[in-house]
Amino acid sequence: MKRHITATIDGEAREFLCDEDQTLLDALRDVLFKTGTKEGCGTGDCGACSVTVDGRLVCACLVLAAEVEGARVETVEGIAQEGELHPLQRRFLEQAALQCGICTPGFLVAAKSLLEKNPDPSEKEVRFWLAGNLCRCTGYDKIIRSVLDAAADLRGESG
């Protein structure tokens, strides 16, 4: 039997039908066609499917769609506002903090969640916060630098 879910997704009130064993990740991608959120491992190890549910960073592959009834879900697709890229997205592009791009949505969502909690993180804090986001292309340094620079942008401290 399908389950009817009402939730706020990327700021929009949405209603959809899901299977009761369907993960939030599969519902986002296959029901709502929000394919910005990627599947890497499907078992919570890689962070590619990172989203926030009621402000809490989680792996969408480890949440059932049925659990988000009434919740506020934010994905990578809600990060740019009115066609304007978020400083994190701009810095990732400028500094080539991605190659294949599969991990990128998860890194952006996770990094945004960090900067909302801690606007001025140290490099170590960024590395620990993002330890659950795996990237097999970049070697991480460009990602970490982009997050630190975007943090400075958001604090209005960039030259």
Next chain:
Amino acid sequence: MQYVMATTVEEAVALLTEGGVDAFPLAGGTDLLAQMRVGRIKPARVIDLKKIPELREIVEAEGEYQIGAAVSGAELGEHVGLRARWPGVVEAMELIGSTQIQGRASLGGNLCNASPAADSVPALIAAGAVCSLVGPEGRREIAVEEIITGPGRTCLARNEIVAHVRLPRPKPGSGDAYLRLIPRSEMDIAVVGAGVALTLDPDGTCTACRVALGAVAPTPLAVPEAAAALVGRRLDEAALAELEAAARAAARPIDDMRGTIVYRVRVAGVLAKRAAIIAAQRAGE
């Protein structure tokens, strides 16, 4: 599969009982959903426990803390009072998985998954935690070290769930600590874990101590012999060396890809000693 929500512990137990052998409780889901994904578990029904207030709250009463079994690592870490009172328990829970896992993984889930290497469990044993279980026969209380009986096995009866974990009110001059060794700095499973909780009187003599080890036996272990090495003494080199020797003697690990028997035994002693030193520093703060 059917997804149902319970709003009371008793309702959850009834839904589990009615669901039969293929019904599973769902707290954080970081073990259950991963196992469903790889086909190891095929539930006919999952019962979401996260709408049950008792399982979601951290309640303090006269210095005693009651932590709901479905409280996540992130929620535990954000609780200022608990962090101040039981830093070892909080740091143990916070070592589990990534930021994303912390957003979901629960204290009760870490306990009931019953891994020999579960990080929160040695810290809970050291803290003297007591679990409140609810099942078809009603409610009972049991010391946390009795819960895990083997790898992936618990003493819980069929359709019984952990409702909350209670940490006793610490005496003045108490501190606790948990340390684990992994070969990298994040995102790994303990090679060895060690939890210590102790109380020092004003002149530095240890009046009470509990020591527990993880990943060195089929279950997390309470090690009263190691605790006895400190009680009635100041934490000088001789006392700490005895604690270290007792921790090594209690360790009976396996060889696996994470570490050899010889290495784990050695590290069990080292970590128990270091955790005792940190717990003593915290006791003095």
